[in-house]
Amino acid sequence: MIWEHRPGSIVMLTKLVEGGKRKCELYWPEKVGDTFKAGCGIHVQYKEVVPFADFEIKKFIVTNDQKPKVPALEVQHFQFLSWPDHGVPKFSTALISFIRRLRQYHNPQSAMLVHCSAGVGRTGAFILLDSMLEKIASESSVNVYECLTKMRQQRIHLVQTLVQYVFIHDALVELVTCGDTSVPAKALRGHIKKMVRNIPGGDVSGFTAQFRLLARVSRKPSDSDNSEGLAPHNKDKNRYPGRIPYNMNRVRLKPTGVSGAEYINASFLDGYKQKNAYMAAQAPVAATVNDFWRMVWEFKSRAVVMLCQLEENGQEMSHQYWPTQLKAKQLYGKNSVTLISEEHPFGAKEIVVRKFEITDEKNTAVFTVTQYHVLCWAEEGKMAAGLLLQMISDLNKLQRNTENKPITVVCNDGMGRTGAFICVHAMLDRVNSEHILDFFQFVKSSRINRPDIIREEVYIV
Template identity: 35%
Template sequence: MIYDFWRMVWQENCFSIVMITKLVEVGRMKCCKYWPDDTELYGDIKITLLKTETLAEYTVRTFAMERRGYPAKHEVCQFHFTSWPEHGVPYHATGLLAFLRRVKASTPPDGGPVVVHCSMGAGRTGCYIVLDVMLDMAECEGVVDIYNCVKTLCSRRINMIQTEEQYVFIHDAILEACLCGETAIPVNEFALTYKEMLKVDTQSNTSPIREEFQTLNSVTPHLDVEECSISLMLRNREKNRSMDVLPPDRSLAFLVTAEGEGSNYINAALADSFLRPAAFVVTPHPLPGTTTDFWRLLYDYGCTSVVMLNQLNQSNSAWPCLQYWPEPGLQQFGPMTVELLTRTADDDVIIRLFRVQNITR
């Protein structure tokens, strides 16, 4: 079967493969690993991995493809979208739209068809293809026709859109793409573009950057009570500095280190960087009753840096921001001991180095 797959890629002169599934999801194999980590022969076809680019939401692998008896060879790029959730659809379409644009920009116009697959070749695959077709239609004709696009696609392959949730997601994604457009700016053009964005139009009394921010607010989903159910549990409410700033359940950083009868909740959310998923832990300044949880959090997630962007004892705070570290010496916080090792300061930054240990291990 793997040989047949690569034979199809060779036969159709495909330059791009779009993969929208992990190899394993919910403990079940969804797709076999049909590519090598170095070089491998699949029948008479040799595939060599040339490079791998790993980002927070997707990975790009570049392969050299050769076939015995044929002098020609060409490169094939596999675009592997890794942030589609195991259940349902992505919470927002921003990452998938950026991924789709990357695929389109990287695929040569004279190449063969783009191979798109998930686990079954339906559902996620259909969502991706409909988005691709509709974005082209919107750009070329100024209209979109999602209904007939899905209808046509389903006449080619069954269950290309499997659920109402997927159908709604396609509409949300197209809406975001049409409202926001392409917002990426080349680095060498950023200074000039930013200068233009700040210019205020005398008739409308607004600027491009203000309009962009208003658009951003209009397309950003607002969290509802059901999405923050863990933060709103009675036993967890006192651990929130403000009931207006709560992490959604899907992004929570749960505590692992046990501490008596305490819960595993802390008001902290995981956020991606450009290169890594869950590269940041976003949390408020610890409350007097959550200081131990804060140090448990740092230990559990292997955090080596804490960036503090507020002052202690802010007078305008509903709860004072108290010092949560020992200075000088060593202090115990539940199962954790924290020791200040060094302190350096300049005009803008204070850097403290701590040793954090779990005394139960």
């Protein structure tokens, strides 16, 4: 079918296995560089794969020995990884981003092959949403019911559930409300000049208007969303009673048999390409110093970015959680930590880089943790851009040699400065790859996973 109809893109909306059930057979080679014989003289070569947080983009080259004069077919394969069978993604942001990325690559002159497991539920919902997005772009109007009715005349049962039908409407509302907030890197300077000015007919800047829009469209937490952090036995583990991680993707420590022992005020956040690229954490309080090192140990995090001082304006921002004497070993619960070096590598006293060795009580393994301690970033202020870029460059070199384990990023609440740093780090990654950035959508996506990411407008600016 692919050889005969020659689609430019394949959209796959299922994993090979979901819930222990086979949903799709592997129809491409297992490894990049390998070639798969599909029968009838057709060969499929797996050229490359580019992973992202919620999807992957692969490239296949299809040839046919029986048709040597027919040119080889290059196919882009887009696999969305965050859509459950018979359900919908938790939030539409990732799917809209996926569709936009698909449209950047897809040749509009060629067909698009879309499939899930049965080819009706997720497939129908995707085609309907994509069609409506195209219609909004060209006509500024939509009729979801009419479009689905026509689609079902061509293939029955498309869009299987009411949940999927409602999800499409919610996604369209989000798109219309937020618009396209992406900015080409080469246009960023002009974009900033525009955003610092008041919006036409208004008395607030573009940045203020966008920050207020973020507040309106971001996920709103409820007590059930973060009930574990609000439990009485975890009360002393939170610096601020109202800044609690969501249950669904908080960092869970290994249970020890003690009630609440698996809780720490930290959340996984996605990067530009990597799922769970960061652990956004509240800097330790007295009750969580041991838990902090247990988190670093269990998730093998090789880098800790600390964006606050121990004390600011007479208030504790972080408990002292590391040894201060060189070569001296200090025990934190079942982990021992040794400070092996401390320096100012960027020619400025505002950033201290410390290296620690961490092991467990049985000395089963040992690895080095690098801490980047930023001393020049006030809670509601900015950090010098040059220093920040130097530090990020050094951090990226470190990460390339550590199997890209999650980066631990902390400030007093794990939300304000932490969110700003993660946003800059991820957007630089995207700029280097695509020469485009979208702070608005990244912050919105991050707030799905941890409330109040970038709490102050000054961080946006």
